[in-house]
Amino acid sequence: MGFENEHIVMLPYMAQGHLIPFLALAKQIQQRTNFTITIASTPLNIQSLQSTIATSSNNTTIHLAELPFCSTDHGLPPNTETTENLPLNKMINLFVASLSLETPARRLISGIIEKEGRPPLCIISDVFFGWANDVADSLGTVNVSFDTSGAYGTAAYISIWLNLPHRSTHEDFFTLPGFPERCRFDISQLHPFLRAADGTDSWSRFFQPQISLSAKSFGWLCNTVEEIEPFGLDILRNYLRLPVWSIGPLIPREALKNSSTLDVSVSRQRAGKKLSFPAEKCLEWLDSHGSDSVIYISFGSQNTISETQMRELAIGLEESGRSFIWVIRPPVGFDLKGEFRAEWLPQGFEERMNKSKQGLLVHNWAPQLEILSHKSTRVFVSHCGWNSVVESLSQGVPIVGWPMAAEQAYNSKMLEEEMGVSVELTRGVQSKIVWEEVKGVIDLVMDESGKGGEMRKNAAVIKEKIRASIRDDDEEKGSSVKAMDDFVAVLLSKRQESSKSSNS
Numbered sequence: 001m002g003f004e005n006e007h008i009v010m011l012p013y014m015a016q017g018h019l020i021p022f023l024a025l026a027k028q029i030q031q032r033t034n035f036t037i038t039i040a041s042t043p044l045n046i047q048s049l050q051s052t053i054a055t056s057s058n059n060t061t062i063h064l065a066e067l068p069f070c071s072t073d074h075g076l077p078p079n080t081e082t083t084e085n086l087p088l089n090k091m092i093n094l095f096v097a098s099l100s101l102e103t104p105a106r107r108l109i110s111g112i113i114e115k116e117g118r119p120p121l122c123i124i125s126d127v128f129f130g131w132a133n134d135v136a137d138s139l140g141t142v143n144v145s146f147d148t149s150g151a152y153g154t155a156a157y158i159s160i161w162l163n164l165p166h167r168s169t170h171e172d173f174f175t176l177p178g179f180p181e182r183c184r185f186d187i188s189q190l191h192p193f194l195r196a197a198d199g200t201d202s203w204s205r206f207f208q209p210q211i212s213l214s215a216k217s218f219g220w221l222c223n224t225v226e227e228i229e230p231f232g233l234d235i236l237r238n239y240l241r242l243p244v245w246s247i248g249p250l251i252p253r254e255a256l257k258n259s260s261t262l263d264v265s266v267s268r269q270r271a272g273k274k275l276s277f278p279a280e281k282c283l284e285w286l287d288s289h290g291s292d293s294v295i296y297i298s299f300g301s302q303n304t305i306s307e308t309q310m311r312e313l314a315i316g317l318e319e320s321g322r323s324f325i326w327v328i329r330p331p332v333g334f335d336l337k338g339e340f341r342a343e344w345l346p347q348g349f350e351e352r353m354n355k356s357k358q359g360l361l362v363h364n365w366a367p368q369l370e371i372l373s374h375k376s377t378r379v380f381v382s383h384c385g386w387n388s389v390v391e392s393l394s395q396g397v398p399i400v401g402w403p404m405a406a407e408q409a410y411n412s413k414m415l416e417e418e419m420g421v422s423v424e425l426t427r428g429v430q431s432k433i434v435w436e437e438v439k440g441v442i443d444l445v446m447d448e449s450g451k452g453g454e455m456r457k458n459a460a461v462i463k464e465k466i467r468a469s470i471r472d473d474d475e476e477k478g479s480s481v482k483a484m485d486d487f488v489a490v491l492l493s494k495r496q497e498s499s500k501s502s503n504s
């Protein structure tokens with residue numbers, strides 16, 4: 001299209017699961033428009049984005065800007081600038097600290113206005129940064145909230161925070177304003193912080209105003225696909241009464257081609273991570289296993305399970321006799337990046353798995369998208385973080401849910417009840433899970449003639465819908481491509497309106 005003079009400023013929340021889709025969004029907008037894009041965050045996040053962009057083979061010209069930040073002012077350990085490795089009881093401190101980014105963000109945008117003679121076309125801010133609306137208003141631009149989660153999960157999350165419906169029931173379940181009666185939610189689907197929230201606690205005092213402000217943005221961008229979440233998008237649109245553009249999936253285009261396994265360099269480019277286990281080894285290991293035979297287990301970038309759960313999961317996997325790759329970290333209560341101790345697993349487990357080639361334990365970080373795109377991968381045991389969900393479905397891989405935090409339990413519910421691509425094993429780090437249940441669910445999902453086969457067929461249909469949404473040729477444009485074009489067109493016409501009114 002070519003609108004070289006326009007500028008967009010992006011303000012992601014400081015967590016891997018937000019930074020990765022923000023960067024992907026920036027690249028996607030830039031590829032379609034040639035706009036200048038500046039992503040602004042705290043210094044350590046900017047350094048990590050810098051190394052990600054530097055290792056990227058694509059020639060992007062995304063600008064990065066540091067927003068000064070002092071973690072110790074907010075009761076955080078020094079140099080804490082992301083949720084990675086942050087103890088659960090300190091998560092709220094990082095949210096509160098993020099409010100202090102308003103002043104430097106305002107200063108950054110004022111500087112851009114001074115230099116370019118007009119405000120940026122828009123700010124795209126994280127849903128947790130409702131304050132960006134005030135910044136946009138006062139500086140003559142608009143704020144668009146970017147929702148890095150799915151529509152259903154977000155709608156549930158917003159409705160629960162703003163209505164706290166569990167406060168007014170004595171039952172174990174509740175219905176949710178905005179959701180039909182049939183979608184009953186269970187108290188156990190609420191994270192302990194949310195369960196305890198009463199509107200006066202520090203979590204409510206952060207989330208309620210920030211989400212309410214974001215719900216008054218100019219519009220929302222959502223990392224989902226119109227055809228895979230019609231129900232969730234209906235609820236979200238009814239709730240917000242704002243334009244919601246579904247522009248997902250924000251994953252590398254190489255992963256959406258109909259070819260075989262991806263190159264491991266894609267993971268490195270995305271996350272700028274050092275892979276602690278030679279990534280090529282994972283793929284070699286998968287190559288040596290049969291098609292659709294391997295279970296992949298991972299709980300995202302910041303979660304782990306309890307020691308007891310870890311042991312039961314290990315026994316269940318071993319007893320199932322199925323092959324698996326497990327991204328494993330120290331259990332709850334230990335340093336996630338610390339040394340892994342064999343005593344956390346059944347005696348001799350890792351050696352036995354290595355010797356028999358039944359299982360591969362990858363410590364800390366694995367090339368997830370490459371594993372999911374490999375023909376040997378059959379099912380994903382996941383915490384249902386939205387990036388993991390989209391990555392899995394884009395490869396037609398069904399899911400066994402083990403949601404942990406944030407909106408993951410609602411994602412898990414939607415995957416099971418609306419999409420029919422998942423079955424939930426358990427919830428959270430406190431649940432009691434025994435190895436027989438693990439084996440039972442594995443048997444169920446690996447059974448092609450029963451529920452497992454059904455889930456796989458449904459996942460294959462979703463995969464095709466995801467791929468169709470990014471079609472961009474003379475014959476047809478997919479829904480996500482159209483949504484992105486519409487988003488840009490709406491902003492440009494808003495710009496024209498504003499210039500007309502300031503000239504008259």
Ligand code: UDP
Nearest residue numbers: 017300301302327365366368385386387388
């Ligand atoms: N990821 C990865 N390797 C790992 C763990 C995670 O590549 O060993 C990536 C995964 O592919 C996804 C992101 O990290 O893109 C995790 O995001 P998600 O929303 O699933 O969960 P979160 O980490 O935010 O809880």
